[in-house]
Amino acid sequence: MKIPKLSGKRIEYILIAMFLLGVVGIFWTFLSDFGIGESGYNFLGKTKKVTLSPGMPVSQTFAAHENGLHQVRVVLGNASIRRGEHIGFQLMDETCATEIASVDFFGEPGKQGAYTVFPFEAIPDSMGKRYCFVATYFSDENRKGDKPYLSAIDDPDPAFADRTLVDSNKGKTYESHSLFLRPAYTGGSLRADLGTLLDRLSQYKPGFLKGWPIAAIFTILVVGSIALGIRIIRL
Amino acid sequence: MSGNQFRKAFPSTLALILSLFLIKEVLLASLIPIFQGTDEPVHYATILSQNTPTPEYFTKISDTVSIEASSFYFFEIASQKTNLQNFQGTGQDENQIINQEINTVSVSNTPLSFYYTISSAIVDFLESHDTQTKMFVLRIFSLFIGVFFVFLSYHIIRTVGFSKKASALFSATIAFQPMFSFMSAIVNIDVALFLTFALYTYLGVLLLKNGPNAKNILLLISSAVLGIAAKGPGIILIATTCILFGYILLRRYAPSPKKILISAGVLSILITGTIAFFAPRDYLVKITKISSSSEFDSPLESIGKYLNKTMRESEFRDSSLSYWGNFGWLDTPISGWILSVINWIEIIGFVAVLVYLLMPVLKKMNWIAAVAALPRNDKTGWVPERRYLVFFLGMILALQFAIRFYDWRVFDTSGQVLIGQPGRYFLPNLIGHLVLVVVGVRLAVSWVKHWIAAVATLPRNDKIDFEMILKILALAMILLQLYAIVNVIIPRYYL
Numbered sequence: 001m002k003i004p005k006l007s008g009k010r011i012e013y014i015l016i017a018m019f020l021l022g023v024v025g026i027f028w029t030f031l032s033d034f035g036i037g038e039s040g041y042n043f044l045g046k047t048k049k050v051t052l053s054p055g056m057p058v059s060q061t062f063a064a065h066e067n068g069l070h071q072v073r074v075v076l077g078n079a080s081i082r083r084g085e086h087i088g089f090q091l092m093d094e095t096c097a098t099e100i101a102s103v104d105f106f107g108e109p110g111k112q113g114a115y116t117v118f119p120f121e122a123i124p125d126s127m128g129k130r131y132c133f134v135a136t137y138f139s140d141e142n143r144k145g146d147k148p149y150l151s152a153i154d155d156p157d158p159a160f161a162d163r164t165l166v167d168s169n170k171g172k173t174y175e176s177h178s179l180f181l182r183p184a185y186t187g188g189s190l191r192a193d194l195g196t197l198l199d200r201l202s203q204y205k206p207g208f209l210k211g212w213p214i215a216a217i218f219t220i221l222v223v224g225s226i227a228l229g230i231r232i233i234r235l
Numbered sequence: 236m237s238g239n240q241f242r243k244a245f246p247s248t249l250a251l252i253l254s255l256f257l258i259k260e261v262l263l264a265s266l267i268p269i270f271q272g273t274d275e276p277v278h279y280a281t282i283l284s285q286n287t288p289t290p291e292y293f294t295k296i297s298d299t300v301s302i303e304a305s306s307f308y309f310f311e312i313a314s315q316k317t318n319l320q321n322f323q324g325t326g327q328d329e330n331q332i333i334n335q336e337i338n339t340v341s342v343s344n345t346p347l348s349f350y351y352t353i354s355s356a357i358v359d360f361l362e363s364h365d366t367q368t369k370m371f372v373l374r375i376f377s378l379f380i381g382v383f384f385v386f387l388s389y390h391i392i393r394t395v396g397f398s399k400k401a402s403a404l405f406s407a408t409i410a411f412q413p414m415f416s417f418m419s420a421i422v423n424i425d426v427a428l429f430l431t432f433a434l435y436t437y438l439g440v441l442l443l444k445n446g447p448n449a450k451n452i453l454l455l456i457s458s459a460v461l462g463i464a465a466k467g468p469g470i471i472l473i474a475t476t477c478i479l480f481g482y483i484l485l486r487r488y489a490p491s492p493k494k495i496l497i498s499a500g501v502l503s504i505l506i507t508g509t510i511a512f513f514a515p516r517d518y519l520v521k522i523t524k525i526s527s528s529s530e531f532d533s534p535l536e537s538i539g540k541y542l543n544k545t546m547r548e549s550e551f552r553d554s555s556l557s558y559w560g561n562f563g564w565l566d567t568p569i570s571g572w573i574l575s576v577i578n579w580i581e582i583i584g585f586v587a588v589l590v591y592l593l594m595p596v597l598k599k600m601n602w603i604a605a606v607a608a609l610p611r612n613d614k615t616g617w618v619p620e621r622r623y624l625v626f627f628l629g630m631i632l633a634l635q636f637a638i639r640f641y642d643w644r645v646f647d648t649s650g651q652v653l654i655g656q657p658g659r660y661f662l663p664n665l666i667g668h669l670v671l672v673v674v675g676v677r678l679a680v681s682w683v684k685h686w687i688a689a690v691a692t693l694p695r696n697d698k699i700d701f702e703m704i705l706k707i708l709a710l711a712m713i714l715l716q717l718y719a720i721v722n723v724i725i726p727r728y729y730l
Binding site (some may be wrong): 159200229 | 243248251252254258259261262265266268269307308311312315316317318319320321322323324329365367368371400404405407434483566567619702703706713714716717718719720721723725726727729730
């Protein structure tokens with residue numbers, strides 16, 4: 001059977017479609033993982049690895065400082081989950097008794113930068129409330145030195161006075177300790193979230209860059225890149 | 236400049252590419268938090284030190300910059316890839332000192348560079364402005380150097396024989412290379428070396444194309460001297476100049492072996508003399524560490540241990556990552572699978588171009604010659620002459636040698652690999668590198684088609700659209716840049 005040759009115009013349309021799909025894919029990925037991470041504190045000093053032993057949960061209580069809590073981000077290491085294993089993340093009430101949300105990862109979880117993201121339905125009135133994050137690793141074999149772990153600070157920090165870390169594997173409770181855990185929020189709408197992002201982009205910048213100038217430059221770049229891409233295809 | 240001359244220098248597509256590059260760089264200069272560009276605090280402190288009368292003031296500058304950097308959360312963000320600036324207020328609190336141990340920001344010990352001199356003048360002009368404004372304007376200075384680099388890339392590629400269309404496509408690919416874009420948007424001396432290498436490469440291909448004349452030779456030597464005045468590795472341009480002249484003399488006069496030996500001796504004296512004349516003595520001492528003593532029993536032992544530590548797959552991968560996209564303090568990388576795809580394209584391209592360059596030797600091996608010949612009917616003229624490809628390859632090897640030599644000297648005198656080979660150090664040869672890879676990929680595609688045709692006894696169809704390959708690569712690079720900004724840089728520093 002003779003395979004029909006694609007005309008130049010058809011090839012152009014295919015390339016344009018693929019290019020635009022790529023641009024859409026980039027923004028889709030950005031928006032699907034979107035959350036405004038808490039700021040005002042950082043993870044300083046020595047760090048340690050809190051190993052996840054099979055069936056032994058690690059829990060971290062924390063206070064939400066905003067409304068719209070919809071992600072908990074943690075740093076998960078050695079995260080290659082083998083067949084027959086999985087890692088469960090749970091968001092629970094402050095007593096770590098009642099589950100609010102949960103997710104199970106049967107493969108290596110996707111990452112946003114250094115963080116593994118645990119998303120759930122947004123809690124509109126989360127401000128000032130305390131929650132409990134629980135991570136449990138399930139496996140039939142003992143991987144010895146190769147187990148998944150959560151990164152944490154090694155020493156108590158006054159910035160985390162509202163947090164308590166419980167490592168059931170070691171049977172220890174650490175006051176004012178924290179995993180590298182950063183709650184993330186949503187403003188309830190894309191417009192509100194992008195407004196918050198723009199506010200953050202404007203901080204620590206010269207006055208003439210704050211607000212709409214950055215948004216305008218970004219928009220021009222995206223539109224210009226698409227225009228250049230189409231021009232390249234049609235060259 | 237007449238209208239025609241202007242249109243020749245700035246075809247409309249190139250003008251669009253340069254305009255978009257400018258906008259992109261302004262955005263990057265705005266997005267990357269102050270001092271989070273690689274080594275920015277050191278370079279900023281060194282710029283401030285240009286006007287101080289004595290080194291005693293260096294400590295005062297270090298302390299000042301350390302405190303300033305701290306108020307932008309520099310140490311917190313640089314120390315952990317999970318850390319952010321405090322966005323709860325409206326921005327920097329000028330009086331805020333972070334309650335943590337402040338590390339010292341050093342002044343660079345090799346302050347010779349026209350980049351520092353010009354930047355220092357800019358900082359003086361902006362004396363009454365805040366740090367954010369000074370840093371942003373310094374970044375604007377860097378990005379204009381980047382604009383010139385992209386402009387030169389078009390003309391280099393045109394000069395080696397590519398069409399206007401192909402040259403514009405190459406320039407678009409270069410303009411959107413993420414790490415080059417990042418380095419051109421921060422305060423860092425490396426961008427000065429990008430410019431001098433691009434200028435030198437342009438003058439070098441002009442010399443190869445048009446032959447030697449007084450103007451070409453003088454300009455080439457001047458660009459080599461400018462390389463020394465940009466950054467330490469620029470000194471290798473003196474050596475490449477002598478080799479280039481040697482090649483041109485060989486072609487022109489075809490001397491006897493005795494004359495070649497004498498010429499090589501004279502060239503060596505010329506190289507040494509030129510370096511000694513143009514470069515300040517203490518500068519040479521610093522970049523060669525000639526006065527420091529070795530930690531090893533012999534140079535051979537030192538070199539052997541150095542190569543053992545640095546010629547590893549993990550080291551090459553790290554270099555490759557920081558060549559293509561590892562931003563900030565090398566803690567904000569592009570995705571691993573994207574890097575793997577890029578690496579495979581590069582390996583295929585480089586191997587293919589090396590096979591092509593060795594073709595005169597390989598043709599004696601008939602089984603290779605049968606399938607590896609250039610397409611018979613391909614009249615697009617997409618392969619530059621061998622001398623240009625060898626020149627580009629030579630520039631890459633020369634810079635590798637210069638950087639590894641300095642890295643080895645530091646290893647030799649300290650016993651540790653303290654600098655390594657961050658990929659950004661090799662960006663000055665981005666133009667030649669991309670030409671080699673793209674030509675190599677085209678060659679590889681052509682050979683694979685021939686082998687398939689030969690095995691399947693199909694008629695040979697040598698027509699492969701080289702410009703289609705370029706278009707796909709340019710589009711991929713635009714997407715890679717957008718991905719780097721939207722999915723890597725913004726989430727890392729703001730979410």
